[in-house]
Amino acid sequence: MDFQNIYIEEEGSVAVITIDRPKKLNALNKQTIKELHTAFKELDKDQDIRAIIVTGSGEKAFVAGADIAEFASFSVKEGRQLAAKGQELLFDFVENLTTPVIAAVNGFALGGGLELAMACHFRVASFNAKMGLPEVSLGLIPGYGGTQRLPQLVGRGRAMEMIMTATMISADKALEFGLVNYVVPLEELLPLCRKLADKITNNSPSAIKQAIKAVNAGYSYDTDGYDKEIRAFGECFGTDDFKEGTTAFLEKRKAQFKGS
Structure with missing residues (x-):
């Protein structure tokens, strides 16, 4: 560039x-x-x-x-x-x-x-x-x-x-x-x-993306921030980062997030 x-x-x-x-x-x-x-x-x-x-x-x-x-x-x-x-x-x-x-x-x-x-x-x-x-x-x-x-x-x-x-x-x-x-x-x-x-x-890129969207929704006049949070929370369960994060926690090791 x-x-x-x-x-x-x-x-x-x-x-x-x-x-x-x-x-x-x-x-x-x-x-x-x-x-x-x-x-x-x-x-x-x-x-x-x-x-x-x-x-x-x-x-x-x-x-x-x-x-x-x-x-x-x-x-x-x-x-x-x-x-x-x-x-x-x-x-x-x-x-x-x-x-x-x-x-x-x-x-x-x-x-x-x-x-x-x-x-x-x-x-x-x-x-x-x-x-x-x-x-x-x-x-x-x-x-x-x-x-x-x-x-x-x-x-x-x-x-x-x-x-x-x-x-x-x-x-x-x-x-x-x-x-x-x-x-x-x-x-x-x-x-x-x-x-x-x-x-x-060090943290999950996919979770951070969802967190940004949820926080911003709370300041939008035409969006229900709580509903956005619920939906974003649910979306996290379908990511590889969620699987990696929970597995790493249970295995007592540092998670290696890929952002997917």
């Missing part, structure tokens, strides 16, 4: 996607969104990859937002299309990816950057991280799922405050709010994410 704005590194069963537009503080433009879509899609198909980490190049920014120059002159119709296409290609796509995705938030995660981090299955931040949705300061609202995912993660009141004041919060505050799972020094960010990813890869 040849990319202009991102690069991928693979180590064992873990892939790291790095957004690499340092002069633009890794801001998301159409090209970068397309490249990220392609990367996530291909890695999700790769049975050897069992966890994905996404981060930004350098120490200043995970993703500092969208590339404003690209849409400053858009019409109402073009604005709707921008949001719809972005959610389809990247934000909703990542949230529903069946390979676990960890956001390694280094530095600024603003606007579309925070929305990308929130679309990941969970987040780890460095101490220098700053997070916020500043869109109202531009006469906009978050358009890549921010008005939906932020309340789910931090609660309605805090989300309303963050969105309406356009305030950035610190990594420690993000941890307090439940927006991130861990906060560590910058040099420990990727090592911790890799450690967490390695723990994930």
Whole structure:
């Protein structure tokens, strides 16, 4: 895969996607969104990859937002299309990816950057991280799922405050709010994410896929999450991973999961 704005590194069963537009503080433009879509899609198909980490190049920014120059002159119709296409290609796509995705938030995660981090299955931040949705300061609202995912993660009141004041919060505050799972020094960010990813890869890929679907169903307005859980639980009984996992437990050995 040849990319202009991102690069991928693979180590064992873990892939790291790095957004690499340092002069633009890794801001998301159409090209970068397309490249990220392609990367996530291909890695999700790769049975050897069992966890994905996404981060930004350098120490200043995970993703500092969208590339404003690209849409400053858009019409109402073009604005709707921008949001719809972005959610389809990247934000909703990542949230529903069946390979676990960890956001390694280094530095600024603003606007579309925070929305990308929130679309990941969970987040780890460095101490220098700053997070916020500043869109109202531009006469906009978050358009890549921010008005939906932020309340789910931090609660309605805090989300309303963050969105309406356009305030950035610190990594420690993000941890307090439940927006991130861990906060560590910058040099420990990727090592911790890799450690967490390695723990994930020790478990059943087929069960993890079902768990992601079941958890996401609980946040869908038109889906019964409990029913989805029951069905997903039942599906697990038909997998080779279930047979291997239960057999390994009874034989008191480590399971060797193949993801089928």
